[in-house]
Structure formats: structure tokens, C-alpha cells
Amino acid sequence: MFFLQCRKTVFFLGVFFIGLSLIVFAATTVSADQLDPSTIPKYVTPLVIPPAMPFESKDSASTRYQIAAKQFQPQILPPGYPTTQVFGYGDATGPAPGLPGTRYHYPAYTVEVRSEEKVQVKWINGLADDAGNFISHFLPIDPTLHWANPPGPRDHRPEFVDVPGAYKGPVPIITHLHGAHVPPISDGNPEAWYLPAAKNIPADYFTRGTFYDSVLPAESGTAWFEYPNTQRATTLWYHDHTLGMTRLNVYAGLAGFWLIRDSYEDSLNLPGPAPRAGDPAGTKYYEIPIVVQDRSFNTDGSLFYPDSRDFFGDYEGPFIPGTNLSPIWNPEFFGNAVVVNGNTWPFLQVEPRKYRFRFLNGCNSRFLIMKVVSDPLAARPVSTALTFSQIGNDGGLIPNGPVTVEQLLVAPAERADVIIDFSAFAPGTELYLINEGPDEPFGGFPVEVPASSATTGQVMKFSVGGFTGIDSSRLPAPGSLNPALPVLGPVAKTRDLTLNEIAYVPQDAPVEAHLGTAENGPMGWEAHMTETPMLGDTEVWRLINLTADAHPIHLHLVQFEVVGRFPFDVTAYAAAQHAYIDGGKMGTLPDPLSFATGDTSPPNSWEAGRKDTVISNPGEVTMVKAKFDLPGLFVWHCHILEHEDNEMMRPYMVMEGQCASFDPATNNLHVPCLEMGDQYSLDLSLANNNPLQFSLADITAISGGSQCASYNPLTGILHLPCAEYFGLRYSADLSVTGTAPYTFELFGYSQLP
Structure with missing residues (x-):
């Protein structure tokens, strides 16, 4: 929860050359137990094209999915290497991970919807074993951060008397649809997490976050969210968003594409098709979502992620509680291998025709600068072999696009919707998607030290093959795209x-x-x-x-x-x-x-x-x-x-109007804006005029104590200490914006000890 007081004593640096880029975890750093990325064979695994996520049911009112997060072990490294344990989303109505026909994958299958199509998803925390016991995270959770903290205090930065080790309890999740126009209840607030419905969760653990909510009744370990998809055709993605551990759950694999289509996009005859539910085996796809991520591996195939500060700079302590510094969390992480759609350095057999690629930077910290070149080892910067025709970005098709670019600068979470035309290349041609972004925080152009050309400077290979049919798709003429944009107003x-x-x-x-x-x-x-x-x-x-x-x-x-x-x-x-x-x-x-x-x-x-x-x-x-x-x-x-x-x-x-108003005719103060998923309001009755004091008259959806508000005329602050949400007491502070009848605006909102 957010507070008026912060435990840390800090000062901020105004001189911009003192910064995070001076203390980076280098992508080339390899410990004794880590797999040397330069030894991993490249371009031996075909690119996986994520299939469409099947829906559970559909009618005129809505389309419904059941999607669970599970643990499983796919083959991320090339054949012959060990498998890698991940968390991933999948269709909860189908076979479990590891069984024939399973629809669990890293990255997850793609959810595809139409604009204005109402979609309901039952998100299931399935991070439990076959016996029903919770599984601990295989990556190091730092319990000293302000995080979900199921042992309590919930959504709070706990206090310690000794330097703690990593948290080993049940794993919370909460899914956020990134880029969605969606009400708060379905937004995936970081404090709306929930634990799996495991039988061995300690009795004193919180099983749900402060702002957990569900649009439909939901059993333990689940939440129903509703997505109206009231936006134009675009490329979204869904991923975990748990307070203080998003980096770990996403790094573990909890991410997937969510595509919205509309009639204007349909009319453009762009390259396709994309995967659809029920496609027969062998269907050829010319629209392909591609998520690029950096990862590091141990020699046993497991994911490597730092479990101490040893991998970031030379700071060796002291840590919490001796100082304010967390012992496990690292300011950034740069993996030393590139994973594309769930495999290290894959290849894609392409025809000499147009393809549509929806690129997503799914890295934790790394900025990508991608080019298509003929020699992946050439000295940087490399001359491009062809250009990208970018037709879209995060919010959909680009007005007056497409735009022609030689490289794609894509920050973490950004998307680039592009068309690449391979028609000028003869069968047998090999082209490479490379990365000229740095192996450290990005500070703008020029990039002084690009990524290693032997490892993180390479992404995937395009192998041009024969032509199998007619390419009737169109590349829109420059400046011709004219999508309808919402009016923002004054x-x-x-x-x-x-x-x-x-x-x-x-x-x-x-x-x-x-x-x-x-x-x-x-x-x-x-x-x-x-x-x-x-x-x-x-x-x-x-x-x-x-x-x-x-x-x-x-x-x-x-x-x-x-x-x-x-x-x-x-x-x-x-x-x-x-x-x-x-x-x-x-x-x-x-x-x-x-x-x-x-x-x-x-x-x-x-x-x-x-x-x-x-x-x-x-x-x-x-x-x-x-x-x-x-x-x-x-x-x-x-x-x-x-x-x-x-x-x-x-x-x-x-905010919906003023946050509080006082009616002198009734001596009531009305506070309508304490909203966390649902609309809550409270009413207080004037008890004393100097300074204004109020006692509780009525509360809707929340409850509180008897002396619920006091007004300090010296500061202009109205203090409400007794609003209650899910059994915890909260305090709201409002500042006066007028005279009688008094009106107030929200100033602060905090959790009480």
C-alpha cells in the first residue's frame, strides 16, 4: 500500500552524470556455474510461432477464457542441452503441462480478439504441485523490498533484525494486460495479487493482496477479469505485475501477446494469416508475433538470475537492517543470451515475399536497437541489408504511416509492428536480425559500446527459401494509413x-x-x-x-x-x-x-x-x-x-468530481472517492466548528471509528483516519479548495500502522 511516510532517509541527485549506468551487471559476466553463452549453438532451432489461445466459451455477450500460470520445463536451449524450468501461462481447460496436446508454453499462446469484443478471463494461480502443495519460486525473491509479502504485513516493506535470505513461500501473481483500456478492477494492480489454492499455505499468511477483486465470484487462487477491448486494432501483451517481484515472474516466463483487430485493419490486406485456434498442422503464417528477451543460464539448464549484489558493481554491504540497502535486489539485469519466442537464437525459414512481424521487447532492462544485416559479426554499426516498414506501435497503426526505418529502437515493453519484404532475395540467402543496443543501461545515441556481436548482438536468422504461392498482401503506400484516433480534447x-x-x-x-x-x-x-x-x-x-x-x-x-x-x-x-x-x-x-x-x-x-x-x-x-x-x-x-x-x-x-463536500444544511461531509476497484463513500456529521470536527454518520462498503475526521484550518487539511478496506484501516487527507459549503480535493491516501 502507499503511505504518507517513507521508512528510508534519502536525498536525490541533481547532477545527471552520477547514475545507474556506472554500476552495471555486465552481460558478459559469467560465474563458474553459468553456461558460457558463446558455446551455445546458434540458428539450430526453428522459431516457434505462438498459437492462438483457445477460448472456453463464446456467446453474444462475451468470450470467456480460463488461463492458468503453471510451472514446467520446456526446451529453451538447443537440443542436447538440459531443459529449463519456467513459469508460463496456458489454457486451463486443456491438458496439463508435459501431457500430449498441452497448451502451456513460454511465451504463452496469443489471445486474439476483436475491437469492442467483451472478454472475460479467469486467471488461475496454478503454482502448486500435483499433490496440491505450493511450489516456491526458483528465482530469488528479496523480502526486504516493498513487496506483496504474504507473511505480513501485507503489501508492506517488513522490518528485520538480521539480513534475511530469499523468501521461499507460496508465489503470488496478478496479471496486467499492458496497454489495455480497462477499469481498475481488471487492470492488474500490483496489490491485487493472490496465492495458489494450495493446501499447505501457513494459516497466518495473507492469501490475497490489499486490492484483490474479481468481476465474478471466484474461488481461492483465481480472479475473473473483464476486458471491454474498447480500442482500435493494436498489439498488447499480458504479463505478471505483482508488487516487488514483477521482474522475477516475468523473467520466469509469465508473458504473452494479446492482439486486437478491427475492420479498418482488415481492409488493408496486410501480410497474413496469423495463427488461429483450430489451424491444421502445417499452416503457413506470414504474420508472426516475436518477443525478444535476454536470459542467462546455468550449466544445468536452469535460468540464472543474481541472488546477491555480487553481480552488480563492487558493493559488498552492509545491508538491511544495518543500512537501507536490500541484499538481493539488483538495479538492473542484462542476460548474456538472447531468447526469441522461447528459444535461444532461433531461425525462421521465410519465402521471398512480405511478412508482418509484431516485435515486443520483453527484456527486463535491455533496450534493443535491431537491424537486418547480411553479416552478424560485422563491426558495429553494421550497414543494413533491408529496411523495416513500420506500420504500428504500442497504440496501433501509425497515422500517415508506414514509416521506413533502417533500425528499430525498442525499449522494454514497447512494441513495433513492421512489414519486411524478402522478395528481392534469392533462395539460399541468409539474413540476420541483430541488436546494436548496449549491454548496459541505454543513455541515448550514439551507443558507445554496442552489445557483443558474438552473443547479445545477435537475435535470430532469416533463411530465404522457395516461394510456395502468390503473395496477394499489400504494403500500404507511404503516408496512406489513416486510422481513426480518439480525440484527446483541450x-x-x-x-x-x-x-x-x-x-x-x-x-x-x-x-x-x-x-x-x-x-x-x-x-x-x-x-x-x-x-x-x-x-x-x-x-x-x-x-x-x-x-x-x-x-x-x-x-x-x-x-x-x-x-x-x-x-x-x-x-x-x-x-x-x-x-x-x-x-x-x-x-x-x-x-x-x-x-x-x-x-x-x-x-x-x-x-x-x-x-x-x-x-x-x-x-x-x-x-x-x-x-x-x-x-x-x-x-x-x-x-x-x-x-x-x-x-x-x-x-x-x-477522480469523479470533488473528493469531499460539506453541506451546512445537514452538517454532513460526503466523501465519495475512496475507490479501490469498487466505489466507496463515507458520510460524516459535523460535531464541532472550531476546528471543524466530524463524527461518523454513514459508510457505504467500508466501516470506521467514531471520530472519523478532523480539519486543521492552519494547514487546510481534512484528516480522515478511519476508512477501512478489507480489515485494514486507512487514512485519507484532503485539502480545502473553497469556503462554506466546504469542498475538498484528495491530498493523500495512506495505510495506518
Whole structure:
């Protein structure tokens, strides 16, 4: 849960050259038990094309799926190597993993839907063995983070008297459909997790997160979510989103594609088909989703992920509780092998014709810069053998596209929908998809040290074969794409939000990254809520990057417009911001435009239209515009998963009108906006005028104590300490925005001890 008080004492770094990129886990680092990636044969395994996820039932009202997370051991490395234990999603109505006909896979099968098609999914936490006992995570869970923490306190950063080892209890999950326009109850809030329905879970463990909810009655270990798919044709993906351990559950394999189609896309006659449920064996596909991930392996075939700080810089402690530093969590992770659709360095036999590829960067921390070349070992940068015709991005087809690009810059969680035309190449030609992104945090162009050409600088191979038929598909003419875009409307508010680096004592310790506001500086997940757009409003968020590295920033709920970017003097701006905060926030909050060192540049051609994830470059202010058209609680965060898991994530709430109003005729205070999945409200009765005090009159869906609110006229804050949700007490603080009849806006929302 998010709090008004943060346990850590921190200061933020305004000098942008002190940063995370100075202390990276190198992809070339190999311990004695790790598999040397240079010894893994390349291009011996055919690319797996994820089949379509079968639905359980369908009628005029909705389409229903049952999708479970299970543990199994696929062949990720080439034949002859050991199998690899993973978590993966699959069709819960079909055979279990390992049985003939199973529909469990890493990555998961693709869910394909139509725009406006209502879909209900029963998400099942199946991380239990055949005897019904829970299975522990095979990757190291750091219990010192602010995480789900089933042993309690739930969704809380626990306290320790000694340095703890990794958590070995039952594994929580919660699935987020990334890029979906969906109400909060089905958004996959990080605190809406749940444990498997295992028989040996300790009696004192929490089995559900603070904000667990379900659109339909659900038994233990499950949740029903509903997706209206009220958006245009696009490439989404679903993945785990559990508080403080997303990096581990996604690295373990919990991810898959979710494709939305519409009539406009149908009319374009793009390359296809894509996999459909019930396709006969041997069906040829010319539309292929491709997820690129980096992984490291141990010699026994298991996934390697750091279980200590030994693999990141040279910091050796002390750790919690002696300092504020977590003993297991690492600020970033860069694997030393490339996995594409679940296999290391696969190949795809292609015909000399057009193909549509939907690329997803599924890496934890790595930015990809992909090219198609004829020599994968050539000195970087390599001249391209052909270009990409990019027709879409996160939010769907690009207006006035396609755009022709020689390389694809794709940050973690971003998607690129492209057409590649192999028709100019003779059978027998071999082409290679390579990566020229760095084996360390991305700081913008030029890339000083590209990925190793022998390992992480290669992705997959295209082998051109013979032509088996007629290619009747079309590559849209340049500038011809004209998808209908939602109207964002006039801007009601501009927010200045910051990306910050946090340093702790001792001074040689690794830093962390936090989001924050220009007014308050860095703020963790637990700090009071600051982003509260009004329902139906359009806002511009200016992302002020004070760090050394680029960060992919993702907003739940919305598909936004990238407005542009401008460079600024980080040192001067940070000094002015510090002075404002240290001076008690007196005077004028510094405007980043006053520190601009160049003109505002428009978005890159491939960023046109709508997106849900944007690259915020160091030393730049990145501006996005979004309309907030569904009420309730959502989150925004960095999609470098190691950052997201350790405080670089913030809640935001879309407000329905004023959060509280006082009616002097009835002496009642009405508070309608304490919303967590459902709408909750409370009413309080005026008990004393100086200062205003209220006693509880009525609560809808929640309950509380007798002295439920007090107003401090010196601070203008109304304090409500007695709202209760799922047995835990919460406190809401509201700031006065007018005189009698008093009205209030949400100022903070926190969990009480």
C-alpha cells in the first residue's frame, strides 16, 4: 500500500552524470556455474510461432477464457542441452503441462480478439504441485523490498533484525494486460495479487493482496477479469505485475501477446494469416508475433538470475537492517543470451515475399536497437541489408504511416509492428536480425559500446527459401494509413513529474531510481498520491529526466500522444528545484522550459499516433498528452522491471468530481472517492466548528471509528483516519479548495500502522 511516510532517509541527485549506468551487471559476466553463452549453438532451432489461445466459451455477450500460470520445463536451449524450468501461462481447460496436446508454453499462446469484443478471463494461480502443495519460486525473491509479502504485513516493506535470505513461500501473481483500456478492477494492480489454492499455505499468511477483486465470484487462487477491448486494432501483451517481484515472474516466463483487430485493419490486406485456434498442422503464417528477451543460464539448464549484489558493481554491504540497502535486489539485469519466442537464437525459414512481424521487447532492462544485416559479426554499426516498414506501435497503426526505418529502437515493453519484404532475395540467402543496443543501461545515441556481436548482438536468422504461392498482401503506400484516433480534447492541466536517482548512506552504495514531482522531489510507491486527474480531463505530463539513463515510462489505462521533447540544463534546474524545496516551497516552482538548452523536437516518426510506453531520455523533458476517461486507481511506472520493483512506480487516481463536500444544511461531509476497484463513500456529521470536527454518520462498503475526521484550518487539511478496506484501516487527507459549503480535493491516501 502507499503511505504518507517513507521508512528510508534519502536525498536525490541533481547532477545527471552520477547514475545507474556506472554500476552495471555486465552481460558478459559469467560465474563458474553459468553456461558460457558463446558455446551455445546458434540458428539450430526453428522459431516457434505462438498459437492462438483457445477460448472456453463464446456467446453474444462475451468470450470467456480460463488461463492458468503453471510451472514446467520446456526446451529453451538447443537440443542436447538440459531443459529449463519456467513459469508460463496456458489454457486451463486443456491438458496439463508435459501431457500430449498441452497448451502451456513460454511465451504463452496469443489471445486474439476483436475491437469492442467483451472478454472475460479467469486467471488461475496454478503454482502448486500435483499433490496440491505450493511450489516456491526458483528465482530469488528479496523480502526486504516493498513487496506483496504474504507473511505480513501485507503489501508492506517488513522490518528485520538480521539480513534475511530469499523468501521461499507460496508465489503470488496478478496479471496486467499492458496497454489495455480497462477499469481498475481488471487492470492488474500490483496489490491485487493472490496465492495458489494450495493446501499447505501457513494459516497466518495473507492469501490475497490489499486490492484483490474479481468481476465474478471466484474461488481461492483465481480472479475473473473483464476486458471491454474498447480500442482500435493494436498489439498488447499480458504479463505478471505483482508488487516487488514483477521482474522475477516475468523473467520466469509469465508473458504473452494479446492482439486486437478491427475492420479498418482488415481492409488493408496486410501480410497474413496469423495463427488461429483450430489451424491444421502445417499452416503457413506470414504474420508472426516475436518477443525478444535476454536470459542467462546455468550449466544445468536452469535460468540464472543474481541472488546477491555480487553481480552488480563492487558493493559488498552492509545491508538491511544495518543500512537501507536490500541484499538481493539488483538495479538492473542484462542476460548474456538472447531468447526469441522461447528459444535461444532461433531461425525462421521465410519465402521471398512480405511478412508482418509484431516485435515486443520483453527484456527486463535491455533496450534493443535491431537491424537486418547480411553479416552478424560485422563491426558495429553494421550497414543494413533491408529496411523495416513500420506500420504500428504500442497504440496501433501509425497515422500517415508506414514509416521506413533502417533500425528499430525498442525499449522494454514497447512494441513495433513492421512489414519486411524478402522478395528481392534469392533462395539460399541468409539474413540476420541483430541488436546494436548496449549491454548496459541505454543513455541515448550514439551507443558507445554496442552489445557483443558474438552473443547479445545477435537475435535470430532469416533463411530465404522457395516461394510456395502468390503473395496477394499489400504494403500500404507511404503516408496512406489513416486510422481513426480518439480525440484527446483541450488540456486541462500540465503536470511536472521527475525521474530521480536516490543515494543512501554509505556513499559507495548503488543508487536507486524513483519517480516524483517537481514540487516534492523523489517519491516512492508509499508516498501520498499526487497525480489525481479529473474524469474526462486531458492532461500533459512533462517527464523531467534528472538521471543518467533512459527510462521507458508506462501509464496504465491510457494510450497517450507523444507531444515532443526538449533538452534542458539538468544541473541548473536541479539546483533551482532543491532551493525551492529546501526553502519550504516558497516562491515560484521552477519551470523546466526556463532551463531549456534547445528547441522542442517533435516525436520520432515511429512514435506518431498513440502509445502507452515512452522513452524518457536523460537530460530531456519528454511530454505526453492523455485523456483520463475511466475513474479509479491506476499506476504509472518505469518499465525497467528492476526499477519498477523497487519504488520507481506511483499510484494515480482518476477522480469523479470533488473528493469531499460539506453541506451546512445537514452538517454532513460526503466523501465519495475512496475507490479501490469498487466505489466507496463515507458520510460524516459535523460535531464541532472550531476546528471543524466530524463524527461518523454513514459508510457505504467500508466501516470506521467514531471520530472519523478532523480539519486543521492552519494547514487546510481534512484528516480522515478511519476508512477501512478489507480489515485494514486507512487514512485519507484532503485539502480545502473553497469556503462554506466546504469542498475538498484528495491530498493523500495512506495505510495506518
